[in-house]
Amino acid sequence: MSKQEIRHYVCVNCPVGCDLEVTVTDGVATQVSGNACKRGIAYGLDEATDPKRTVTSLVRVTGREMPLSVRTESPVPKKLIPECIAALREIDVTPPINIGDIILENICNTGVNVIATKEIN
Amino acid sequence: MAQTLCGNPTTFKTDIAIIGAGAAGLAAAVSAYDAGVHDIMVFEREDAPGGILKQCIHNGFGLQRYKEELSGPEYAHREYAAALQRGININYAATVLSIEPNTTLRVLSPEFGLAHVEAKAIILAMGSRERTRGALRIPGTRPAGVYTAGTVQRLINLQGIVPGKEVVMLGSGDIGLIVARRLVYEGAHVKMVLNRSHFSGGLRRNIVQCLDDYGIPLRLLQTVTNVYGRDRIEAVGVSEVDKPTKQAIPGTEERVSCDMLVLSVGLIPENDLSRAAGISLDRGSQGAIVNEQYQTSVPGIFSCGNVLHVHDLVDFVSDEGERAGRSAAAYVQNEGAPEQQTATTRIVPGNGVGYVVPQLVTPAAHDDLLLRFRVRDIYHKPTISVKVDGETVKTFKRPILIPAEMVEIHLNAQLLAGHATAEIHIEAGQNS
Numbered sequence: 151m152s153k154q155e156i157r158h159y160v161c162v163n164c165p166v167g168c169d170l171e172v173t174v175t176d177g178v179a180t181q182v183s184g185n186a187c188k189r190g191i192a193y194g195l196d197e198a199t200d201p202k203r204t205v206t207s208l209v210r211v212t213g214r215e216m217p218l219s220v221r222t223e224s225p226v227p228k229k230l231i232p233e234c235i236a237a238l239r240e241i242d243v244t245p246p247i248n249i250g251d252i253i254l255e256n257i258c259n260t261g262v263n264v265i266a267t268k269e270i271n
Numbered sequence: 272m273a274q275t276l277c278g279n280p281t282t283f284k285t286d287i288a289i290i291g292a293g294a295a296g297l298a299a300a301v302s303a304y305d306a307g308v309h310d311i312m313v314f315e316r317e318d319a320p321g322g323i324l325k326q327c328i329h330n331g332f333g334l335q336r337y338k339e340e341l342s343g344p345e346y347a348h349r350e351y352a353a354a355l356q357r358g359i360n361i362n363y364a365a366t367v368l369s370i371e372p373n374t375t376l377r378v379l380s381p382e383f384g385l386a387h388v389e390a391k392a393i394i395l396a397m398g399s400r401e402r403t404r405g406a407l408r409i410p411g412t413r414p415a416g417v418y419t420a421g422t423v424q425r426l427i428n429l430q431g432i433v434p435g436k437e438v439v440m441l442g443s444g445d446i447g448l449i450v451a452r453r454l455v456y457e458g459a460h461v462k463m464v465l466n467r468s469h470f471s472g473g474l475r476r477n478i479v480q481c482l483d484d485y486g487i488p489l490r491l492l493q494t495v496t497n498v499y500g501r502d503r504i505e506a507v508g509v510s511e512v513d514k515p516t517k518q519a520i521p522g523t524e525e526r527v528s529c530d531m532l533v534l535s536v537g538l539i540p541e542n543d544l545s546r547a548a549g550i551s552l553d554r555g556s557q558g559a560i561v562n563e564q565y566q567t568s569v570p571g572i573f574s575c576g577n578v579l580h581v582h583d584l585v586d587f588v589s590d591e592g593e594r595a596g597r598s599a600a601a602y603v604q605n606e607g608a609p610e611q612q613t614a615t616t617r618i619v620p621g622n623g624v625g626y627v628v629p630q631l632v633t634p635a636a637h638d639d640l641l642l643r644f645r646v647r648d649i650y651h652k653p654t655i656s657v658k659v660d661g662e663t664v665k666t667f668k669r670p671i672l673i674p675a676e677m678v679e680i681h682l683n684a685q686l687l688a689g690h691a692t693a694e695i696h697i698e699a700g701q702n703s
Contacts (some may be wrong), residue, residue, distance in 0.1 A: 160475060160478075160479055160483075162475050162476035162479050162480070164670075164671075165474070165475060165671055165673050165675070165676050166670055166671045167475040173551070186670070203480060203484070204330045204340070206328050206329045206330055207328075207456055208427075208428065210431075215430065215431060216430065216431060217427060217428070217431045219328035219342060219344055219428060221328075221330055228484060231484075235456050249344075249345055249348055249641055263584065265327060266344045267341075267342040267344045267401050268328075268344040268348075269348065
């Protein structure tokens, strides 16, 4: 017998905020209902399968009081956010730094680089 | 230099003086330059450009303007780079003390001391400030540890200081939601976010990605009714709120321990300079009353960005800055063509509308007139209608309108010509 469950999400694509019901069969998201447009389907399936977020945070700068702001170049799996934050806490960078400089390659084996979002001379 | 500081004020003459080098001021400077006015002075009280964007290290900026998702500092850098490329003169640590008659500014700076800046036009781009505990009249003691959300954001993101570990937040505006997530990342425990009304003032996306993702409860219809602690805050009293009256219900207070209370209860355009200069303000927007050229009641003074009305997206701030910049440039080039104040149409907020910008439309308005406004409530499938002399001349359908999002409509200004007033109304759809 296949195991089926219904998960609930609020679509964030637009301010309507549809209440989505995603059917998950044997751990695989199979069906979305409650969506007013097709963007809701993709969002519902992603949220139920592998939700992703862009992580933005800070790293220490050697010899400076002000931290450096950074972000992941693209979204990373939501469940890895605490690990990503912990990894960034271990980093010290040395100026000069330009916007877009890679601060950490392949964070937590996600295949995603962390880049600087601020210039420090 | 010492002589300058102690002696008579320096006098500068310029075509356009801009107050503030945030998103609005930078865009205004660049667009005025591109419209052919190159003699521009920007005055910024901080030591770097970008305004509030500097501390907004989260992503979500620029989707409209740059078609990509940037963080605040990256967005600010692009705007600044455009000004730098044109050699626009930005003065830092320069505080404007007052706006004097004849479009003159009094400015104080460590570089040139006190200066009189005689401009042909002035653009107000001072941004907004946060509402504070005083504005809410929260009873209780006055300990340390009560902060506005933007102050916490600044302390963490620009100074590397996390000012609390056990946090209660009042209000769920977008800045607060973003700061709640930031606090979690920095190891703090955000116990709850309280919201006096039955809906959040923040965007749905931020509620999901900043609260739900981290298991932070959003408690609607609850508010802070007491503050405990002598030197440092120890706890707050949290009470339920009666929905119809929006008043706290006596006897429902619960004591919640915390070492920080964060307030995210709205922004107010920072118009102290404008008010002192006698510029007419709108009680709804809390910004200057402007015409479609973004010109205020004082000829030659223009306003844009959060000092005009509080925006939801910086992309719209930049757009408004550009519009004001172009208008100011045209004003300078035409040597201050007189306003035809008599034939203007007044735009009046009707049912469900908090305010409309611009508030005045002159006969000089182009066919494509942009109106921006905020609604007071949530409307599903509403109709926006524009009425002149009680007659509907134009309607717009929208899937939803919410107070957290600014609304834009484009109107043919011809529809308003010759009418003293036009009203914007929201009519609820069938299912709300």
